[in-house]
Amino acid sequence: MRSRAGEDEFPHLPLHLVLVLATLVAVYPVLWVFTIALSGQQSLAIADLPSDPTVWDRLRAIVPWPKTVTLSNFTSVVTDQPFAQWMLNSAIVAILTTIVGVFLACTAAYAFARFRFPGRQAGMMSFLVSQMFPGTLMLIPLYIILVKWLNLGSSRIGLILVYATTAIPFCVWMLKGYFDTIPKELEEAAVIDGATPSTIFWRIVLPLAKPAVAVTALFSFMTGWNEFIIAATVMDKETMYTAPVGLRFFVGGFSQQWGYFAAGAIIVSIPVVALFLFLQKYLVSGLTAGSVKG
Amino acid sequence: MSARAGDAPERPPSHRLRFAVGLLVASALAVGVGYRLLDGALAQGARSAEDRRANVAIRALAEVVDRAGVTGDAVRAAVAAWAKDHPQQAAIKVVAFDGLSLEASTDPADTGDEAAPRRLRREEKDLYDRGQRLRAAVETNRAEGASRKDEVERARLADGSLSIAAPLEKDGAVVGLVQVQRRPPPPVKPPSWLTALSYVAVPVAVFLLAGLVVGERRAVLGVLAVVLLAGTVWGYGAQSAAKLERGRRAVEEGIAGIVRDEGAKASAILASLSLPAEPPLDPARWDADAFRRPYGVVRSDGSVDEAKVAASAARDRTAVRNALLLVGGVSLAVLLFVGLGGASAFVRTVRTNRVAYTYVLPAMAGMVVLVFFPFLYGIAISFTDSTIYNTNAPLTDIWVGFKNYVSILSDFHVATRDADGTLVFNYLNFYWTLWVTVAWTVTNVTIGVTVGLFLALVLNTKGLALKPVYRVLLILPWAMPNYITALIWKGMFHQQFGVVNQVIQIFGGSPVSWFETPFTSFLTALATNGWLSFPFMMVVSLGALQSIPSDLYEAARVDGASRWQQFTGITLPSLKPALVPAIILSVVWTFNMFNIIYLVTQGEPGGSTEILITQAYKFAFEKYRYGYAAAYSTVIFGILVVYGTFQNRVTRATEGI
Numbered sequence: 045m046r047s048r049a050g051e052d053e054f055p056h057l058p059l060h061l062v063l064v065l066a067t068l069v070a071v072y073p074v075l076w077v078f079t080i081a082l083s084g085q086q087s088l089a090i091a092d093l094p095s096d097p098t099v100w101d102r103l104r105a106i107v108p109w110p111k112t113v114t115l116s117n118f119t120s121v122v123t124d125q126p127f128a129q130w131m132l133n134s135a136i137v138a139i140l141t142t143i144v145g146v147f148l149a150c151t152a153a154y155a156f157a158r159f160r161f162p163g164r165q166a167g168m169m170s171f172l173v174s175q176m177f178p179g180t181l182m183l184i185p186l187y188i189i190l191v192k193w194l195n196l197g198s199s200r201i202g203l204i205l206v207y208a209t210t211a212i213p214f215c216v217w218m219l220k221g222y223f224d225t226i227p228k229e230l231e232e233a234a235v236i237d238g239a240t241p242s243t244i245f246w247r248i249v250l251p252l253a254k255p256a257v258a259v260t261a262l263f264s265f266m267t268g269w270n271e272f273i274i275a276a277t278v279m280d281k282e283t284m285y286t287a288p289v290g291l292r293f294f295v296g297g298f299s300q301q302w303g304y305f306a307a308g309a310i311i312v313s314i315p316v317v318a319l320f321l322f323l324q325k326y327l328v329s330g331l332t333a334g335s336v337k338g
Numbered sequence: 339m340s341a342r343a344g345d346a347p348e349r350p351p352s353h354r355l356r357f358a359v360g361l362l363v364a365s366a367l368a369v370g371v372g373y374r375l376l377d378g379a380l381a382q383g384a385r386s387a388e389d390r391r392a393n394v395a396i397r398a399l400a401e402v403v404d405r406a407g408v409t410g411d412a413v414r415a416a417v418a419a420w421a422k423d424h425p426q427q428a429a430i431k432v433v434a435f436d437g438l439s440l441e442a443s444t445d446p447a448d449t450g451d452e453a454a455p456r457r458l459r460r461e462e463k464d465l466y467d468r469g470q471r472l473r474a475a476v477e478t479n480r481a482e483g484a485s486r487k488d489e490v491e492r493a494r495l496a497d498g499s500l501s502i503a504a505p506l507e508k509d510g511a512v513v514g515l516v517q518v519q520r521r522p523p524p525p526v527k528p529p530s531w532l533t534a535l536s537y538v539a540v541p542v543a544v545f546l547l548a549g550l551v552v553g554e555r556r557a558v559l560g561v562l563a564v565v566l567l568a569g570t571v572w573g574y575g576a577q578s579a580a581k582l583e584r585g586r587r588a589v590e591e592g593i594a595g596i597v598r599d600e601g602a603k604a605s606a607i608l609a610s611l612s613l614p615a616e617p618p619l620d621p622a623r624w625d626a627d628a629f630r631r632p633y634g635v636v637r638s639d640g641s642v643d644e645a646k647v648a649a650s651a652a653r654d655r656t657a658v659r660n661a662l663l664l665v666g667g668v669s670l671a672v673l674l675f676v677g678l679g680g681a682s683a684f685v686r687t688v689r690t691n692r693v694a695y696t697y698v699l700p701a702m703a704g705m706v707v708l709v710f711f712p713f714l715y716g717i718a719i720s721f722t723d724s725t726i727y728n729t730n731a732p733l734t735d736i737w738v739g740f741k742n743y744v745s746i747l748s749d750f751h752v753a754t755r756d757a758d759g760t761l762v763f764n765y766l767n768f769y770w771t772l773w774v775t776v777a778w779t780v781t782n783v784t785i786g787v788t789v790g791l792f793l794a795l796v797l798n799t800k801g802l803a804l805k806p807v808y809r810v811l812l813i814l815p816w817a818m819p820n821y822i823t824a825l826i827w828k829g830m831f832h833q834q835f836g837v838v839n840q841v842i843q844i845f846g847g848s849p850v851s852w853f854e855t856p857f858t859s860f861l862t863a864l865a866t867n868g869w870l871s872f873p874f875m876m877v878v879s880l881g882a883l884q885s886i887p888s889d890l891y892e893a894a895r896v897d898g899a900s901r902w903q904q905f906t907g908i909t910l911p912s913l914k915p916a917l918v919p920a921i922i923l924s925v926v927w928t929f930n931m932f933n934i935i936y937l938v939t940q941g942e943p944g945g946s947t948e949i950l951i952t953q954a955y956k957f958a959f960e961k962y963r964y965g966y967a968a969a970y971s972t973v974i975f976g977i978l979v980v981y982g983t984f985q986n987r988v989t990r991a992t993e994g995i
Binding site: 054056059060062063066067071073074089103105106148155156158162167171172173176177179180181182183186189210216241245266270273288291292295312313316317320321324 | 687691693694695697698700701702704705707708709710711712713715716717719720789793796797799801802803804808809810811812813814815816817818819820821822823825826827828829830832834835836837840841843844869873877923926930932933950951954955958959964967968970971972974975978979982
C-alpha cells in the first residue's frame with residue numbers, strides 16, 4: 045500500500061465534495077447579490093411566496109436566479125442616483141491613496157530593512173503598535189485636525205492623506221520582510237560599480253520586490269476603496285461622498301432599496317475583486333515572505 | 339566657543355555651553371508661548387469688553403425707542419438726539435414690523451429720497467430677517483422658560499466694527515428692532531515684547547556670568563539652569579496674570595462708568611422729549627448677556643460688585659496657572675534635553691544616518707501627524723468631560739482626570755436579579771461588552787484558522803483537478819469589500835424574506851427572528867465574519883504549505899511515519915512561522931472588527947451584541963459623550979497592548995526585527 049513514490053494519496057472524490065460544498069458557501073452570497081440586482085425590484089426576496097408555500101416554492105425562493113432578468117437596477121443606479129459621481133470620488137481617492145501609500149511604505153521599509161540606525165527598533169515597534177489604535181479613539185481628533193485645522197473637510201485630499209498613512213504600518217512590515225530576503229550581495233556589487241543609494245533603491249531593490257510592492261499596492265487600494273467610517277465622518281457634502289458612504293444610504297435607516305444596493309455593490313466590488321484575483325499569486329508569496337523571516 | 343576649538347573631535351563637551359543654549363531655547367519657548375497666550379487673552383478681553391459696551395448702549399437705546407412708541411416722529415427725534423450723544427455709533431436704524439417701515443435712520447445713505455420714514459426696500463430684507471430672528475428668539479425663550487436663542491444679535495464685520503441689534507417691544511410683544519453699527523474700537527496694544535525679551539535675556543546673562551564662577555561642574559550648572567528657567571516661567575506668568583487682572587478691573591470700572599453715563603443720557607433724552615419717565619430706568623440691567631440676563635457685576639447704584647470681579651479674576655489665575663504648568667513642563671524637558679547632551683547627540687546621529695532618515699522621514703511625518711498625534715490627542719480627550727456641547731472649550735477647562743476610567747472600570751453591575759429570580763444583564767456594562775468581545779474574537783479566529791487550514795490542506799493535495807478554480811472562488815469572500823458583505827448577510831438573515839429562514843423552513847423549522855435574542859444575533863455576526871475571514875488563513879497556510887520541501891515527507895514515509903505523524907511532525911511545525919503572525923494579526927483585526935457588528939447586528943437586541951469598538955463608537959456618535967468614548971477606546975487599546983506583549987513573550991514573533 046505504502047510505496048516509495050509517495051502514492052498514499054487520499055482519494056480525490058471526497059476532497060472534491062468538500063471543496064464544492066465550501067465553494068457553494070463562499071459563492072452563494074455573491075450569487076444572491078447578483079440575483080437581487082438583476083431582478084429589477086427593490087425587494088430582498090428572490091421569489092414571492094404564496095400564502096401557503098410548498099417545499100418547492102421555498103426551494104425556488106433560495107435558488108439564486110431571478111424570475112425576470114433585467115438591467116434596470118444597474119441603469120437607474122448609475123443614471124438616476126448620484127452614484128457615478130460617488131464612484132469617481134472613490135476612484136480618485138483610492139488611486140492616489142495607492143500611489144502615495146506605496147511610495148511612503150517602500151522608502152520607509154527599505155530603510156528599516158537595510159540600514160541600522162538609532163530609532164529603528166522603536167520606529168518599527170511604533171508602527172506595529174499603531175495597528176492596535178482603536179479607530180474610535182482616532183476619529184474625533186482626526187475630524188478636528190482635518191476639518192477644523194487643515195480645512196480639508198469634504199475634500200478628497202484629506203481622505204487620501206489619512207488612508208495612505210493608515211495603510212503604512214502594514215505595508216512597511218510586509219515590504220520590510222520581503223526586502224530582508226533580497227541578498228545584500230546584489231547591492232554591494234552595485235556599490236562597487238559606483239551606484240548611489242537612490243540608484244540602488246530604484247533600479248535594483250524595487251524591481252526585485254515587485255510581488256511585495258504589488259501586495260502593498262493592493263492593500264492601499266483596498267483601504268482607499270473600501271473604507272467608510274472616516275469618509276462618512278469627514279465628507280459632509282453629498283457630491284463628495286465616496287461609494288461606500290453612498291451605498292449605505294440605499295439600505296440604511298428607513299430606506300430599503302435592496303435592488304439599487306445590490307447593483308451598486310456589484311459595480312463597486314468589480315474593481316477590487318478583479319484586482320485582487322489578478323494579484324493573488326503575488327499575495328501569497330508577499331504575505332508569506334513578509335511573515336516568514338528570511 | 340571653547341578655547342580648545344580645532345582639537346580632535348573627541349574633546350569633552352562643554353556643559354556650560356549646552357546648558358546655556360538649553361536655557362536660551364527653553365526660556366524663549368516658554369516666554370514665546372506665554373506671550374502668544376497673553377496676547378490672545380488681551381484681545382479676547384478687549385472683544386468681550388466692546389461687546390458689553392455695545393450691549394449696554396443698544397439696550398439703553400432700545401429702552402428709549404420703546405418709550406417713544408417704536409413708530410412716529412418721537413422715535414426720529416429720540417434717535418437724532420441719541421446719535422448726537424454717541425459719535426461712536428456710525429449708523430442707527432429702527433425698523434417697525436408693522437408696515438415694514440424704516441422708522442428712523444442715521445445712516446448717511448438714508449437721506450433725501452431715502453430718508454426715514456419709508457418702506458423697507460428689497461435689498462434690506464436681511465434687516466427684516468434679523469428682526470424676525472430676534473422676535474422668534476424672544477418668543478422661544480419665553481415659551482421654554484429657558485435661554486437658548488440670542489435675544490441680542492452681534493455680528494462682527496470685516497473691518498472689526500460691530501453690528502448689534504436688539505428687539506423693540508410694545509405691551510410685551512416684539513414689534514420691531516433697533517440696529518446700531520459701531521465704529522471699530524481702537525486696536526488693542528499688544529503686550530510689550532521688550533518685557534518678554536528681558537525675561538529671556540536676563541536669566542541667560544545671569545547663567546553665563548554664574549558659569550564663569552562655577553566652571554564645568556555639570557550638576558551645579560544643571561540646578562542653576564533649572565532654577566533660572568523656573569524663575570522665568572513663574573515671573574512671566576505672574577506678570578501676565580497681574581496684567582490680565584488689571585485689565586479686567588479696568589474693564590469692569592469702565593463698564594460701570596458707561597452704565598451710569600448711558601443712564602444719564604437716556605434720562606435726559608426722555609426728559610427733553612417729555613417721554614414717559616415711569617417706571618424709572620434701571621441701567622444696571624443693561625449690562626447683560628445675549629439673552630438679556632444681567633451679569634450683575636454693576637450694581638443698581640452704578641458701583642462695581644467686588645466679589646464678582648474677584649471671582650472672575652480667580653478664574654483667570656487658574657487658567658494662567660494651568661498654562662504655566664504645561665509650558666513649564668515642556669520647556670523643562672527641552673532644557674534638560676539640550677543641557678544633558680541629548681540635542682548634540684541627536685544632531686550627530688542624524689548626520690551619520692542621513693540616508694536612512696531621509697528614507698524614513700516622509701512615512702514617519704505622515705504617521706506622526708495623522709496617526710500618532712490624533713492618538714495622543716484622543717487620550718487627552720479621554721481625561722476630559724468633552725461632549726458635543728463643549729467641543730470648542732480648551733481641554734484644561736473640561737479636565738476631569740480619571741473620572742471616565744473609574745466610571746467605566748469600577749462598574750461591576752453586569753447583572754441583577756429580577757423579582758422572579760431571573761438574571762437581567764446590563765448590556766451597557768463594560769464587562770458584559772468585554773465578555774462578548776472576547777467570545778467574538780476567540781470563536782472567529784478559531785473558525786478562521788480551522789476552516790482555512792483545513793481547506794488549504796485539501797487544496798494542497800497533489801494533482802487535484804480544478805485546483806485554480808476552487809482557489810479563486812474560495813478567495814472571493816476576502817476580495818469583497820466587507821461592508822458590502824455585512825449588508826448582504828444582514829439581508830439574508832431577514833426574518834421574513836431572508837434566505838436563511840427559507841432554508842430552515844424547507845427542513846420544517848419555523849423562521850427565527852435572528853436579531854431578537856442575543857445568542858442568535860451573535861450567530862449572524864459570527865456567520866458573516868467567519869465567511870469573510872477564512873480565506874485569509876487559507877491563503878497564508880497554502881503559501882506556507884507550498885514552501886515545505888517535499889523530500890521531508892518522503893524521508894518521513896521512508897521512516898514509516900503515519901499521515902497524522904507527518905501532519906503533527908512536519909506540517910504543523912513548518913506552518914508555525916507563517917501562522918503565528920497571521921493569527922496575532924487576525925486577533926487584533928477581529929477584536930476591532932467594527933463593520934460587521936455595526937452593520938449586521940447593530941448591537942441588537944438592546945446593545946447585547948455590541949463589541950467594545952462599536953460600543954465606543956455609539957458613545958461618541960450617538961450619545962455624543964466624546965470624553966467617555968475616548969476613555970473607552972483607550973481601555974480597548976490597553977487590552978490590545980497587554981495581549982500583544984503577552985503574545986510576543988510567548989511566541990517571540992517580533993524577534994530580530
